[in-house]
Amino acid sequence: MQIIIIGVSGCGKTTVGQALAKKLNLPFRDADEFHSTKNREKMSQGQPLTDKDRIPWLSEIHQYMQSLESQNKDGVVTCSGLKKLYRHILLRGVESDDPNSQSSSKKCLNKSSVLFVLLHGKEETLQRRMDCRKDHFMPASLLPSQLATLEHPDDTEHYIIVDIDNTVDDIVSRIITAVQTS
Incomplete structure (x- = not known):
């Protein structure tokens, strides 16, 4: 199973993803590894990315996940995955811009073989976490735009939501339980 840890900046995607993978x-x-230099520079200047900026980045992550699947390997990836369209690209690549499309494609990851894990928390908690980060290209000033962009997964997606007001060990345990019951 491919596990994609999603959520706004500061929710703990990297920390949880690393602990879960271990x-x-x-x-x-980490999705940050897939960002272009241009995207990193834009965000570090406090400019939110546009969909046009994100699509090549999401496609790179999709290709990585495809490479794992083609080798019959599981993996853990982080990605903000804020919009349904973004999660659609993670599953299907950029061949179709319709997130509700059910067409099959050999590039498409099987929805049931991918679990989206939305790490969800209160804005105050997220802001506090972002304010404490050092040397990260994503400034805390972009948190409101991420929260405004976030579209919660729906019943067309294979997902769970985990509250970040738990310990990392508790969050990892909840994800493992969800994977085992999938």
């Missing part, structure tokens, strides 16, 4: 002995990749 616990399950799976490869881990």
